[in-house]
Amino acid sequence: MKNFICLFFILLLVTMPKTLEAFFSNSGYQIFNYNNFFMSCDFLYEDSIICPFCTKMSAGSNKSYVEVTNLYFEEFDYEPSLEFKLLTPQHQSDSISIYDEEDVIFNVVHNDVVNNAPQEGYPKILLKFPDASTKTYSMDKGGSVDKYKASYTYTLKLDKGSYEYKYITTNKYDSTNLCEVKGNWHVTSRPYNFIKKSPHSTFEEIPPDNIFFSWNVNTDENDDKLSYELYLGLESKKSDIKKIEKCPDINSLSHNISKLKHKKKYYWYMIIKNKFGVFLETEMFSFFTGGLVEKFYNVPNPFNPDIGTVTDFVFPMYYDGSAEIKIYSEYGDLVWESDKSFFDGSTTGNIKYDGKDNLGRTLYNGSYIAILTKKYEDKMETERCRILIIK
Secondary structure, three states: OHHHHHHHHHHHHHHHHHHHHHHHHOOOOOOOOOOOEEEEHHHOOOOOOOHHHEEEEOOOOOOOEEEEOHHHHHHOOOOOOOOOOOEEEOOOOEEEEEOOOOOEEEEEEEEOOOOOOEOOOOOEEEEEOOOOOEEEEEOEEEEEEEOOEEEEEEEEOOOOEEEEEEEEEOEOOOOOOOEEEEEEEEEEOOOEEEEEEEOOOOOOEEOOOOEEEEEEEEOOOOOOOOEEEEEEEOOOOHHHOEEOOOOOOOOOOEEEEOOOOOOOEEEEEEEEEOOOOOEEEOOOEEEEEOOOOOOOEEEOOOEOHHHOOOEEEEEEEOOOEEEEEEEEOOOOOEEEEOOOEEEOOOEEEEEEEOOEOOOOOEOOOEEEEEEEEEEOOOOEEEEEEEEEEOO
16 A cells, blocks of 8 residues: 555656646746746645645735745756746737828737736836837726736827837736837838829820830838839739739839730839838829831930930831941031840830930030941841930
8 A cells, every 4th residue: 555655656746747737838827937937726735745835825815826936846857938928919029000091009918817907007018219219108908808818009199210119017916027028110101202204195106115114203211112013914904904024123213114015005003112011002004005117216306315315216127137326417427326236027126325425425406317227137228317406
């Protein structure tokens, strides 16, 4: 009989830590710091083997739990690694609000497994403003989530900027220890004042082999990184248009697309996002493409290089080959010549010109002659057009 009692006692000593671990894993404990573990008295008998490792009953009104000292865990060489979060934010740790569209709503759940209320005035928000000043706010209690959880909120209207917040709380029976949860809150605005510059939404047909998109847009964020999604297609509804594979570069204000269909009406719009992902969706725009151009010309014409305007020389390429352009003054002086470019057959060729001579000087006001030379395998063709510079 004595051997049986000894065996039982040894077995109890070995299994008790695992029993406690299972108990802890079911949230039957509360941690205010890493040295205090509180256990429900319902788990213990008066002569329980763990009683020597417990302190006096807690000061709770119903005296429903006791504190387990570290001596117990040292006795069995066991270190509990479980962590219980007294506060759980109901939003991302890095949250974003849109200025002038929504208030900032701080929301946190207070979770106490022994149903103790926070100390009066808690939870609180410690908020650090962009200018490094701080303010503390006591949160308002909302509804109960369940028996042990209560929701707390606080609403603020904040100016644009990045804020650091910290939720803090303490149990009313242990006011010396604070539980805290930190994060950041960014108040930002959408990109705005989008202005389409090209292509023009008119019945003027645009060569389909090189469509030039350009625009202006504003942002209030410092060091912002505007990203773009460009949607383009033949359908007239936004939901039917697909995003193009190669979208405009970060912070760019222009984009080129080549090899569209001839003689078609295209629809397009953009979604522009700032560095926090807050976006602006533009209205729908449209333009018309032409067929294969029939002659050599430039557009716009006239143009003003002093304000950064660039003109496009377009021409038909009936076969695979090369093309180059030379520009002469009215007196026959060569002022500029392009590099030799190669084009596929049955396409519209395009060469850009910025209105400067070979030395980088802007041309004077006046009329100039542009001569196009196309070379195929077995023949050469030349065409000419007149360009006009007005500043």
